[in-house]
Amino acid sequence: MTEKIGVVGAGIVGLAVARELATARGAEVTVLEKEGRVGAHQTGHNSGVVHAGIYYPPGSLKARLCREGVALLKEYCAAHALPYEEVGKLVVASNRAERPRLAALAERARANGVPGVAELDALALREIEPHAVGVAAVHSPHTAICDFPAVARRLALDVAELGGSVRLGHPVRAMRERAGKVEVVAGRRRFAFDRLVVCAGLGTDAVARMAGAGGDVRIVPFRGEYYALRGAARDLVRGLIYPVPDPRYPFLGVHLTRRIGGGVLVGPNAVLATAYEGYRWSNFRNVRQILGWPGTLRMARAHWRTGVKEVYGSLAKSAFLMDARRYVPELTAADLERAPGGVRAQAVARDGGLVDDFVVDVRGKVVLVRNAPSPAATSSLAIARHIAGIVPALVR
Ligand SMILES: Cc1cc2nc3c(=O)[nH]c(=O)nc-3n(C[C@H](O)[C@H](O)[C@H](O)COP(=O)(O)OP(=O)(O)OC[C@H]3O[C@@H](n4cnc5c(N)ncnc54)[C@H](O)[C@@H]3O)c2cc1C
Numbered sequence: 001m002t003e004k005i006g007v008v009g010a011g012i013v014g015l016a017v018a019r020e021l022a023t024a025r026g027a028e029v030t031v032l033e034k035e036g037r038v039g040a041h042q043t044g045h046n047s048g049v050v051h052a053g054i055y056y057p058p059g060s061l062k063a064r065l066c067r068e069g070v071a072l073l074k075e076y077c078a079a080h081a082l083p084y085e086e087v088g089k090l091v092v093a094s095n096r097a098e099r100p101r102l103a104a105l106a107e108r109a110r111a112n113g114v115p116g117v118a119e120l121d122a123l124a125l126r127e128i129e130p131h132a133v134g135v136a137a138v139h140s141p142h143t144a145i146c147d148f149p150a151v152a153r154r155l156a157l158d159v160a161e162l163g164g165s166v167r168l169g170h171p172v173r174a175m176r177e178r179a180g181k182v183e184v185v186a187g188r189r190r191f192a193f194d195r196l197v198v199c200a201g202l203g204t205d206a207v208a209r210m211a212g213a214g215g216d217v218r219i220v221p222f223r224g225e226y227y228a229l230r231g232a233a234r235d236l237v238r239g240l241i242y243p244v245p246d247p248r249y250p251f252l253g254v255h256l257t258r259r260i261g262g263g264v265l266v267g268p269n270a271v272l273a274t275a276y277e278g279y280r281w282s283n284f285r286n287v288r289q290i291l292g293w294p295g296t297l298r299m300a301r302a303h304w305r306t307g308v309k310e311v312y313g314s315l316a317k318s319a320f321l322m323d324a325r326r327y328v329p330e331l332t333a334a335d336l337e338r339a340p341g342g343v344r345a346q347a348v349a350r351d352g353g354l355v356d357d358f359v360v361d362v363r364g365k366v367v368l369v370r371n372a373p374s375p376a377a378t379s380s381l382a383i384a385r386h387i388a389g390i391v392p393a394l395v396r
Helices: 012-024 061-079 096-111 122-128 148-161 201-210 231-236 287-292 294-302 304-315 317-325 376-388
Strands: 004-008 028-032 089-093 118-121 136-140 144-146 165-167 172-178 181-186 189-193 195-198 217-229 240-243 255-258 264-267 336-349 359-363 366-371
Touching (some): 004 181, 012 028, 012 376, 028 148, 028 189, 061 144, 061 148, 061 376, 089 096, 089 122, 096 118, 118 122, 122 136, 144 148, 148 165, 181 195, 195 201, 201 217, 201 336, 217 231, 217 294, 231 264, 264 317, 264 336, 287 294, 294 304, 304 317, 317 336
Parallel strands (some): 004 195, 089 240, 195 366
Antiparallel strands (some): 089 136, 181 189, 217 264, 217 336, 240 255, 255 264, 359 366
16 A cells, blocks of 8 residues: 655645655655645745855754755756856854854854865955955855755656646645544645645644644744845855854844846845735734744844844845945945845744754654754755654554
8 A cells, every 4th residue: 555645835845855755655645735836935935045054053953954955955956957056155254253153153064064164364255255345254165056946846846757746726724633544625625644744834833733733832934035236236246145143043144145047135134024924014914823922022022122123124225235235345225126035934932932943743643844944945855854754654
């Protein structure tokens, strides 16, 4: 009997999981996606950076699965003729006070096995990025960019070629365990699976509730807004220029990112959103659920200063520009135009702590991805292997 496994969500994580379960376990997989295309949310609205593993605490899932994920993704892109460019990253200290944190970052990168990491002084960093300024930098030459939506589309093709199906326009509305199966209502259809894996990103809490899984974390959406560089200003950036991150947050700070195809993005900031799919300020759809979670208010209380700064940056282009000019001072307001943003699904604990690592829970026959923020796109193929090892085996 072939094992039937359902996967909720056709983002890069859900699709990678489906492909892995079909190849490694020979399962018959069905991916249920509410939107009319794959990669419609986080997968299609991100910076497109293949992170090398610089930031994550050694020994964490993020550290391990990011390094494994980079190798798998590079190989996958090569095998399918998908774009993958090692443009390199500079993490730049803009003042002396940031130097100890920069040095700690270099140490962490080495502990995580990131190849080729070098510590540069103010002159050497300009050899890599001639228009950047700073007192010192860490250079990661193999940090890359890729087209995550294209990877997701290719993964969906793989799933189909392996005998599985990706059902678009199938929002999962209800589920229950009955007669040894997980019954799922999606759109107007009913499915019965032996196992179900939930990779629903911003929709995680709603699906977790259907599965009867409460738990002590909830998704809090953080909008990430971008500007794009216009015309010749794009030539001011060769690769990726990042600030030294604030260790209190999982977000990396406004950075300059070269894109596949030649564009350059500035961003993203991190603004608390009032809807899970809150791509705009005016969307208040889930304000009650989001503010009703005790962790949200505790987090807001602890980090209100940063929150106010992020809101200001969201409303005032000048604030955004100021952040970018710390690293590339030649930029002017005329060089920046608004670009589409994304919304991060970030798990927040009841005590207000931002959950740093990837989190995967198992509840009976249901495996729930509870936290898969950046670098989950980078790590997706490795997360898929990790999850395939967790999905409980069928006892025959
Ligand atoms: C602004 C921003 C910048 C980022 N930059 C990077 C980066 O440079 N590098 C990197 O590695 N990562 C980055 N990330 C993180 C990365 O994009 C995500 O970690 C990754 O895409 C998560 O993939 P996913 O499949 O879990 O989620 P998603 O892509 O969000 O997919 C979840 C899917 O589940 C579907 N769904 C939800 N509820 C239901 C339901 N009830 N029924 C059916 N379907 C449902 C949704 O429609 C969606 O398609 C960034 C994220 C953002 C937002």
